[in-house]
Structure formats: structure tokens, C-alpha cells
Amino acid sequence: MRRTLYQIRRQFNAAKFRGASTSCFITAALAVSLILPPQSAQADTALPVLTDSTSSTLSLEDEYRLGRSWVRTLRGQAKLLNDTVVKQYLHDLLWQIAANSQLSDRRLELVVLDNENLNAFAVPGGVIGINAGLIMAAESEAETASVIAHELAHLSQRHYAQRLEESRKNRPLMLAGVLASILLASADGQAGTAALTSTLAGSASAQLAFSRRNEQEADRIGMQTLLASGYDPYAMPGMFSRLQKSYRFAGQRTPEFLLTHPVTESRIADSLNRAATLPKPSALHEGFIYDLVRQRLRVHYSQNLGQLHEQFNDDVKQEGKPKDYFGALLTAIALNKPKEARSALKALPNNWRQHPYVRLSELDLLLSEGDTPKALSLAEELVALYPDSMPVRYRYALTARQAGQYQKAVNVLRELTQDFPNDVDFWFQLAETEGLNGQINAVHLARIQYFMLTGQMDLALRQVEFARRERNLSHIDQARLDQKEQEIKAVRREMKDTLS
Known part of the structure; x- marks a missing residue:
């Protein structure tokens, strides 16, 4: 019986998060075998x-x-x-x-x-x-x-x-x-x-x-x-x-x-x-991008966003540094406070406000407000301005997918997997987007690659078998799956040889 996209997605998501509950046992066994x-x-x-x-x-x-x-x-x-x-x-x-x-x-x-x-x-x-x-x-x-x-x-x-x-x-x-x-x-x-x-x-x-x-x-x-x-x-x-x-x-x-x-x-x-004994370099590389990245991580790891938001606002009142306004922007978006977010965004200096990474936060603000058309328009503007930016391309793909433009999203995600072939998140998102686009064979291929990159060779082989059960496979599709199977087995042998 042909597997539905819903069944395939459930199997893939279950496999993706299965490692979280078994990692200690697996890695402990690996440690013992290697030591x-x-x-x-x-x-x-x-x-x-x-x-x-x-x-x-x-x-x-x-x-x-x-x-x-x-x-x-x-x-x-x-x-x-x-x-x-x-x-x-x-x-x-x-x-x-x-x-x-x-x-x-x-x-x-x-x-x-x-x-x-x-x-x-x-x-x-x-x-x-x-x-x-x-x-x-x-x-x-x-x-x-x-x-x-x-x-x-x-x-x-x-x-x-x-x-x-x-x-x-x-x-x-x-x-x-x-x-x-x-x-x-x-x-x-x-x-x-x-x-x-x-x-x-x-x-x-x-x-x-x-x-x-x-x-x-x-x-x-x-x-x-x-x-x-x-x-x-x-x-x-x-x-x-x-x-x-x-x-x-x-x-x-x-x-x-x-x-x-x-x-x-x-x-x-x-x-x-x-x-x-060493000279100081004449031109240092310090810039505001480090502060921008650090604030993103502070918000990401915060256990109390409300308290962190208040701290950023206090810092704004005391020192008024751009990084504090940016932190207030991020926490306001996370707390669904669009007016405060826009106020913080407006207070940023121009070099911050025009940076693509800050504009991606503006994209998040638009999405939090439910204005997907404006968000997509901003994403299209950014990808036109920064066609080589990995974060911009990725966010454009996700925004296009949210707007229901699945083929556009697929095209960008395919390019990202070519440019960054070892990024497992790109392969995961590609599989999900191919599924929404109705391309079941492409879903299988993306998931095979995901499982290979994460060392789950048995699941990769199982995905090959699922792919072979699909109807109307062309000779090219069959040959591609045969090649993938051989590649998976070769990688599995190499992992066994090098890690044992």
C-alpha cells in the first residue's frame, strides 16, 4: 500500500527526535567500545x-x-x-x-x-x-x-x-x-x-x-x-x-x-x-555583528524572557547602546509586543537598522503580526540585495513556504543543500517542503541524505525501501536509489572501520 505524505512525515519526525531519548545509551556504548x-x-x-x-x-x-x-x-x-x-x-x-x-x-x-x-x-x-x-x-x-x-x-x-x-x-x-x-x-x-x-x-x-x-x-x-x-x-x-x-x-x-x-x-x-612581545594590529576586526549575534543567543537561552526584556529596557534607559535596543527588539517580538518592538527598531542607528541580520528580525516582527504578504515582500527584497547570504536565503525559503509558495521555497532550499551539503537542518526543511509540494520521491531522497549525515544508516536504508514502494518510478529513479543504497552501505562500512 502506498504510504501517504502524512505517514512519511510522522516516521521522519519520530526518527529525527528519537536520538534525544537514546543518546546517552548509544554514546556510552560508543565510549566503552572506543576506550x-x-x-x-x-x-x-x-x-x-x-x-x-x-x-x-x-x-x-x-x-x-x-x-x-x-x-x-x-x-x-x-x-x-x-x-x-x-x-x-x-x-x-x-x-x-x-x-x-x-x-x-x-x-x-x-x-x-x-x-x-x-x-x-x-x-x-x-x-x-x-x-x-x-x-x-x-x-x-x-x-x-x-x-x-x-x-x-x-x-x-x-x-x-x-x-x-x-x-x-x-x-x-x-x-x-x-x-x-x-x-x-x-x-x-x-x-x-x-x-x-x-x-x-x-x-x-x-x-x-x-x-x-x-x-x-x-x-x-x-x-x-x-x-x-x-x-x-x-x-x-x-x-x-x-x-x-x-x-x-x-x-x-x-x-x-x-x-x-x-x-x-x-x-x-x-x-x-x-x-x-607582539605588536597590536593596526586595524582591529571588532564590530557590532558580534554584539548582534550575542544578543540573539541571550534571548535564545533565556529562561525568563519577560525579565530579560525588562533588563534590556533598563539598559536602554541607562546607556542607550544599540545592542540594548536590539535586545529589546528581540524580546519584544518573542513576547508579542509589536509596538515596543517597532519602537526599539526605530531607535537603532542606521548602520544597525539597515544590516540584513537586523532586517531579518524585522521580518520576524511582520510574521508575528500575521502580515505574511509584507513579510514575503521584505524577504524578496533582501534576497535580491543579498543573493549570497545563507541566512537571508534560508529565511526567504521559510517565508515563501509559509505563504504557500512551495516551489519557490523548494528551489531555494535545494540551492542551499548544494552550497552547504552537510547542514542537516537544510535537508530536513527541504524534505518537509517537498512534501508540502507533493513531490514524494524528492521527500525520500532528502530524508535519505538527512539520515546519512546523522549517521543513521539503517534508517537511510529503510528510507530507500520506502522510496522503492512508490508507484510509477522511472528507470532513472530506480538507478538513483540503487546508487544511494550502495553509497549508504559504503559509508556504514567506513564508519565501522574508522570508529572501532
């Missing part, structure tokens, strides 16, 4: 062998495959941030810094986690993970950039490959155990903290010294990258000091970032001394 040492000679022979003290036969291509297999699991287990403004901002910041780094392999992938805890990490193969909480904890773009520069230094110096070789001499600390613990921390902070603490506690003192050397090198190279990217080198010790304060006031729960990046007084002093 345990090999049990056979055959497993031992599979380990890479260093050709000298600084170079490993774990090639850059091996690291790339490891990272891409691992990130599929991360996407399927951790909650990802779907705010395209924040994602675009961090994407631009990452590539601005990466351009001045020592990376030889620049096949980078950014994963932004919807997690208020302060954390950032780098995984072999160019995977950079950033919790949205990093922006909340930092007080400037330069401080956020200092953390990213530090993580890129870990990648450029291949510290994880070195750690893997070191772990062969000093078990039980293993790279896979650290990766699994990061995954746990991303999905469940407390579980990840416990796993990572136990992993690190089992290491020998020599391994801890090895880690400290890595941190010192990442600090040194990261600060050079930070300066070359146009940021004040003092931002790094400033961020270290903020991290240390967060540790002091954290109580019994240490921020995840500090478990893998311990901050000491000597480390802060070293970074201050190093910054003192």
Missing part, C-alpha cells in the same frame, strides 16, 4: 606506526576519514543550533582565522552545537565544534577568535595524531576515548564530564606532560594566527582569565572546555608575556 584496548594481535597491527618522532603514518587522509565518520555520529546525537545568523557568523569567523593558520589540509567542517555550556573542540580531519555558549562566555569577538585559533593550532600541529601514538605507549588514554567523551559531553554534559574525567584520570604523568606541551604549542601558534587575523593578541590571556574565573565559580561541575584545556596561573602569565 577499550585492542584484544587481538590483528587489532594491534592495524594501529599506525610512526616513521619518526614527529610524523605518523596516520595520514591526513586517514584523519579526514576519521573526522567525517565521527562527525556523522555527533550530528545524530548532539543538539545542533539552527540559527542561521549565528552559524554564518561563526563560519565566516572560522575561515577568516583559518586563512592565517598553519593548516596544510583546509577541508574544514564547522559544527555549531545548541549548548549553553562553554566548550569548543577540534577533531582530526578538520572538524571544529563550537558550543553556542562560547559566544555567551566571551566578551568580544577577539576572545572568541582566540579559542578558534587555539583549536586550529591543535589541528595544524596534528596533536591528535601525536596523542594516538603516545597512547600506544601510555594506555589507557586513547584518542578514541577522548573523541567519545567529547561526543558524550555534546549530547549530555554531565555524562561527558564523567567519561572524560575518568579517561584523563587513568593516564600516566608522562601523558599529562605531553598534553601540556601540546597546549603550550597551541597557545603560541594560536596567538600568532590570532594576530595575523587582525585581532589583539591580549585577547587570548583575557579569555584564559575568564575561563579560570568560570572554573572558580563552577562549583562541583567543571566546564567541559577546561577538562581538555586546563588553565593555570602560569599559563595565563606565559600568554601575557607572549602577547607583550
